[in-house]
Amino acid sequence: MSTISVKSIINDKTYQYIDNGEPKSGTAKNVYFSPDRKYVVAIFKEKQDFNQKERLKNIVTKYLNQIESKDAGQYYLEEIYRWPTDIVELNDKIGLIVPIYKPKFFFQTGYSSNDLIKGEEKNGKWFAGAKFRNKQFPLSLDSTELGKWLNYFQVCVNLARGVKKLHQMGLSHSDLSYNNVLVDPLTGSACMIDLDGLVVPGLYPAEVIGTADFIAPEVLSTKHLSKTDPNRKLPNRLTDLHALACLVYMYLLHRHPLKGSKVHDLDTEKDDLLSMGEKALFIEHPTDKSNILKIKDVSKWDAYWADATKLPYSITGPYLKLLFEKAFIEGLHNPMLRPTAEEWEIGLLKTTDLMQQCGNPSCEQKWYVFDNTNTPVCPFCGTKHKGTLPVLDFYYQFKPTVWRPENHRLMVYNNQYLFQWHVDRNISRNEKLSAEQKIPVGYFALYNNKWVLVNQKLNGLKDLTDNKEVKVGEMVELTDGKKILLSKEDGGRLILVTLANK
Known part of the structure; x- marks a missing residue:
């Protein structure tokens, strides 16, 4: 040595x-x-x-x-x-x-059966597929390494921000895949590594076409052409967006969006090229069902997450459902229509405001996205929500006395927080938030069998229904149809309360 x-x-x-x-x-x-x-x-x-x-x-x-x-x-x-x-x-x-790498990106335990990978880095591949989270799989990851479903949304937020920043700088990654990211589901962290192949359009072209499973269809379907052929598609900003969409889908649903049961050619190599390239088709396409992933075609370790009839992409909520459709239906073969990294970031963050804790202590995912029904059920374990459930819809002032819905809502659970980015539409929930802006301004609690919002820091909080100011340290009850003004400042929002599961 x-x-x-x-x-x-x-x-x-x-x-x-x-x-x-x-x-x-x-x-x-x-x-x-x-x-x-x-x-x-x-x-x-x-x-x-x-x-x-x-x-x-x-x-x-x-x-x-x-x-x-x-x-x-x-x-x-x-x-x-x-x-x-x-x-x-x-x-x-x-x-x-x-x-x-930070210590959190190294396995503390590793496998549930042995410590062979203890101390190894948490390559993103460990957390994208289904088998390593199946307790019956001989080399399953220890449950202490897997985190809750909610944490994977933050993992994806970090990846989206990483891609967003590169694109803002005029760069593209060119080889974004689960091999080039480290993931810690316990803290919701993700870190992009191997950044020495960044592409600068017109200056430094891509050195590789990418990693299998994440290469955009247009790159695969033209890879037989010469690099100088104008029809040859090489990795760029738009191919990054395909890879990012695949990563988000895989971290939330633990299956690949294009790997279904449709066979295009009996030659496996040609079939792979067609199914991920020229003939690529979303496995959950709403009208073309020919590439549905049949459970008989997957290993028993993958079966739970592979069943899109039980865990469809719609369980990720309305914002991500639209983005997956943009990525894998509209934008799959039309790269200009793919969602941007910032769209993914915003959609993921808005979805975390729709999360509910599952009431079943043995539910492995612990959280789920509110399904917009009056009787919400956890899609993972089938547990019905018990008790009333306040749903807060945000409104903004379009002009004096005219309030319009924001297509953004906040689900309430015991000890859920209210933040400045909920109160003021001029504050964006992104990486530029100051330490002060990250401090909660209020919290929700189930108090004497009633849902309340406790005001911790807001000076302009007002119960409009009862025409009553709610001072700092006071609380307001959340009843069906109640209107609460969060701030009188320009950009201040109003919430309308709906009680589900009454």
């Missing part, structure tokens, strides 16, 4: 790494840890040409500076990316300096 020093080719910094003869080896790079384990040195196996070097130099200087200098820069570098920070050279090979 030896400690090796390497110098930056960008500045005068020197780095060290431990070579024990057994580096972590990926497809393109060997990875070594620094003595203090604060960073890794990832050395390319192949020599990089001039263009590849220039791409990497831009990634560790221009684009890194661009993130650091903007709002929420630290959030992105701490939570969303493991962004390379420098380039070093060793014996004609170059390497990248990359900050070490």
